[in-house]
Amino acid sequence: MSRAERVTMADVARRCGVSAMTVSYCYNQPDRVAPETLRRVREAAAELGYRGPDPTARSLRRRHNGAIGVVLGEHLAYAFEDPQARRFLAGVAEVCRERGSGLNLIPTTGAAEDIERVKSASVDGYIVWTTVDTDPVLAVVCGLGKPVAVHGGPAVPGARVVGIDNRASARELAARTFAGARRPAVLSFPFDRDRRPRLETGPSPDAVAFPVTRERLRGIYDRLGDTGGLPVAVVARNDREDAAKMADALLDTEPDAVVAMSDQLAFAVLDAAGRRGLRVPEDLAVAGWDDGPDAERAGLTTVTQSLFAQGRDCALIALGDRAPKTEAAWQATVRTTTR
Amino acid sequence: MSRAERVTMADVARRCGVSAMTVSYCYNQPDRVAPETLRRVREAAAELGYRGPDPTARSLRRRHNGAIGVVLGEHLAYAFEDPQARRFLAGVAEVCRERGSGLNLIPTTGAAEDIERVKSASVDGYIVWTTVDTDPVLAVVCGLGKPVAVHGGPAVPGARVVGIDNRASARELAARTFAGARRPAVLSFPFDRDRRPRLETGPSPDAVAFPVTRERLRGIYDRLGDTGGLPVAVVARNDREDAAKMADALLDTEPDAVVAMSDQLAFAVLDAAGRRGLRVPEDLAVAGWDDGPDAERAGLTTVTQSLFAQGRDCALIALGDRAPKTEAAWQATVRTTTR
DNA sequence: CTGAAAGCGCTTACAG
DNA sequence: CTGAAAGCGCTTACAG
Numbered sequence: 001m002s003r004a005e006r007v008t009m010a011d012v013a014r015r016c017g018v019s020a021m022t023v024s025y026c027y028n029q030p031d032r033v034a035p036e037t038l039r040r041v042r043e044a045a046a047e048l049g050y051r052g053p054d055p056t057a058r059s060l061r062r063r064h065n066g067a068i069g070v071v072l073g074e075h076l077a078y079a080f081e082d083p084q085a086r087r088f089l090a091g092v093a094e095v096c097r098e099r100g101s102g103l104n105l106i107p108t109t110g111a112a113e114d115i116e117r118v119k120s121a122s123v124d125g126y127i128v129w130t131t132v133d134t135d136p137v138l139a140v141v142c143g144l145g146k147p148v149a150v151h152g153g154p155a156v157p158g159a160r161v162v163g164i165d166n167r168a169s170a171r172e173l174a175a176r177t178f179a180g181a182r183r184p185a186v187l188s189f190p191f192d193r194d195r196r197p198r199l200e201t202g203p204s205p206d207a208v209a210f211p212v213t214r215e216r217l218r219g220i221y222d223r224l225g226d227t228g229g230l231p232v233a234v235v236a237r238n239d240r241e242d243a244a245k246m247a248d249a250l251l252d253t254e255p256d257a258v259v260a261m262s263d264q265l266a267f268a269v270l271d272a273a274g275r276r277g278l279r280v281p282e283d284l285a286v287a288g289w290d291d292g293p294d295a296e297r298a299g300l301t302t303v304t305q306s307l308f309a310q311g312r313d314c315a316l317i318a319l320g321d322r323a324p325k326t327e328a329a330w331q332a333t334v335r336t337t338t339r
Numbered sequence: 340m341s342r343a344e345r346v347t348m349a350d351v352a353r354r355c356g357v358s359a360m361t362v363s364y365c366y367n368q369p370d371r372v373a374p375e376t377l378r379r380v381r382e383a384a385a386e387l388g389y390r391g392p393d394p395t396a397r398s399l400r401r402r403h404n405g406a407i408g409v410v411l412g413e414h415l416a417y418a419f420e421d422p423q424a425r426r427f428l429a430g431v432a433e434v435c436r437e438r439g440s441g442l443n444l445i446p447t448t449g450a451a452e453d454i455e456r457v458k459s460a461s462v463d464g465y466i467v468w469t470t471v472d473t474d475p476v477l478a479v480v481c482g483l484g485k486p487v488a489v490h491g492g493p494a495v496p497g498a499r500v501v502g503i504d505n506r507a508s509a510r511e512l513a514a515r516t517f518a519g520a521r522r523p524a525v526l527s528f529p530f531d532r533d534r535r536p537r538l539e540t541g542p543s544p545d546a547v548a549f550p551v552t553r554e555r556l557r558g559i560y561d562r563l564g565d566t567g568g569l570p571v572a573v574v575a576r577n578d579r580e581d582a583a584k585m586a587d588a589l590l591d592t593e594p595d596a597v598v599a600m601s602d603q604l605a606f607a608v609l610d611a612a613g614r615r616g617l618r619v620p621e622d623l624a625v626a627g628w629d630d631g632p633d634a635e636r637a638g639l640t641t642v643t644q645s646l647f648a649q650g651r652d653c654a655l656i657a658l659g660d661r662a663p664k665t666e667a668a669w670q671a672t673v674r675t676t677t678r
Numbered sequence: 679c680t681g682a683a684a685g686c687g688c689t690t691a692c693a694g
Numbered sequence: 695c696t697g698a699a700a701g702c703g704c705t706t707a708c709a710g
């Protein structure tokens with residue numbers, strides 16, 4: 001925190017009777033500098049307390065920030081609470097480390113200031129974590145002339161979407177889970193940014209603002225045909241404990257098969273089923289998405305996907321690489337929680 | 340991702356026959372510009388596809404980045420796995436939001452490239468998450484002439500340490516937990532960056548490289564007097580599940596009171612005790628640190644502290660505020676897991 | 679192996 | 695209400 005005068009390359013150059021650019025070379029291409037010059041420059045730098053090239057000036061000159069911005073549509077605390085969001089960010093961070101890139105977190109809450117904060121980040125590209133179709137930040141980010149990766153959607157011009165085919169995976173998962181069931185039900189992610197937990201009956205997927213959720217619901221509906229009476233419980237967050245109440249409310253409708261939109265939500269259903277003494281899968285079939293480490297242990301039927309890999313893909317896009325060739329991989333992994 | 344030519348303020352100025360600085364005023368102090376001029380400038384900007392002031396150029400000119408860097412001594416995935424680290428980061432993020440500041444994550448792994456990554460972050464100040472005394476990144480960060488907050492220590496010249504008095508809190512917690520105990524034991528955070536889990540007997544605190552861990556151990560020793568035979572199990576990470584094995588190893592030594600260095604580790608002990616049919620606190624007294632949401636539910640005796648508040652303090656320091664007046668607050672909260 | 683010059687895109691007092 | 699000038703600290707071809 002020593003707030004010494006700022007020492008610049010020019011100061012160092014002056015001190016040892018050399019040009020500023022030679023000092024620059026000492027830091028950027030030391031091989032091109034005579035050993036004796038290098039030594040003198042380093043000595044002068046040490047004497048003056050020069051701290052090395054200023055990263056901001058360097059970024060301006062190189063027209064390259066060496067950093068990507070990750071736009072989160074939530075308070076950080078919530079984002080980190082979600083195990084899949086964490087896996088995703090870990091994937092992003094891995095690419096950043098490999099490429100020596102920085103990682104700027106930009107939590108947004110829907111406030112007007114979000115726009116300025118997003119615009120004023122000194123980054124070369126952006127990753128937007130799943131958001132609603134109408135999120136105003138989306139258009140702003142895409143209008144910045146920098147590469148943008150959107151995880152999970154929505155699809156917008158100027159951005160690449162990374163994620164699995166949610167509708168197809170839902171179709172297949174519903175086929176497995178609802179096979180032989182007479183009273184299917186769904187435990188769903190939030191429909192909208194308000195995240196109001198509730199129990200609905202046969203809600204229209206069109207009313208769902210989060211594309212991932214909407215597509216999964218559509219996939220489930222594809223399979224089901226008549227969905228007029230389908231109980232759909234909507235949670236506030238992707239959290240096992242937090243979802244306990246809605247899982248209970250859902251089981252109150254006495255379903256015999258539940259598709260939940262994540263492992264965490266599926267566990268919430270299993271927890272609730274356990275409290276009621278229901279046998280799984282005999283009385284109740286349950287399935288989810290993600291296939292995190294706990295899913296295998298619990299024998300959970302789930303859609304296997306790698307948020308880590310998707311995080312990597314997003315980071316590569318934000319860094320300006322050509323996009324990954326294919327959609328993100330997924331597969332339905334059938335275990336013992338379904339019949 | 341439209342990679343249009345870059346449009347600058349000068350282009351906009353030229354386009355509508357105005358000086359570049361007037362354009363600048365339109366973005367920074369629109370009140371000082373004649374309404375008609377403002378209109379024309381905005382029109383020209385729209386026509387040209389000008390995206391607003393470049394954040395990097397602005398930062399260079401203003402000598403202010405509007406961002407703080409958070410140095411994590413681990414892969415992101417691990418850092419996020421720790422509930423207290425998440426609370427801490429949430430506190431940091433809250434201040435960032437209030438102040439319109441950016442938040443740059445800088446995970447370090449001990450590699451040589453860490454140094455460059457830390458130096459090349461365009462930030463106004465740094466927060467260093469608890470690290471070992473000898474972490475080379477520490478000296479680098481402190482030599483940058485920017486404010487530095489270190490959470491938990493080590494104390495180094497040029498940085499402010501934020502955290503509780505670990506030794507005093509340990510002394511008090513040990514007094515509560517070991518009261519009437521004949522075979523005390525400790526479940527400890529890692530001693531060193533290698534994070535090798537192991538069971539030791541009366542290890543010297545001086546050998547512990549993480550200051551938080553060292554001070555807590557010292558506080559416990561203060562209370563104990565003779566520690567020659569004290570079983571101390573060391574975990575790899577602050578994670579309830581991960582710590583299960585070492586908790587078991589510790590209970591194999593048949594202690595009747597365990598001080599664990601966090602709620603998570605205390606839960607690991609309670610889990611292990613449950614598996615053995617031990618009664619708490621009759622057969623085994625257990626206590627921890629943090630007082631997270633689960634602690635109250637479990638009736639855990641623990642050291643109450645707010646990592647969120649400490650994250651806020653660190654962020655304020657990194658932003659250049661005078662430091663918080665006092666040390667971080669803590670108190671021993673006695674519940675039912677101790678006698 | 680080293681230097682002179684230009685310029686990255688912007689903002690800041692200072693005049694007028 | 696608007697402009698001319700300087701400069702934030704650095705790097706990049708290009709000469710020599």
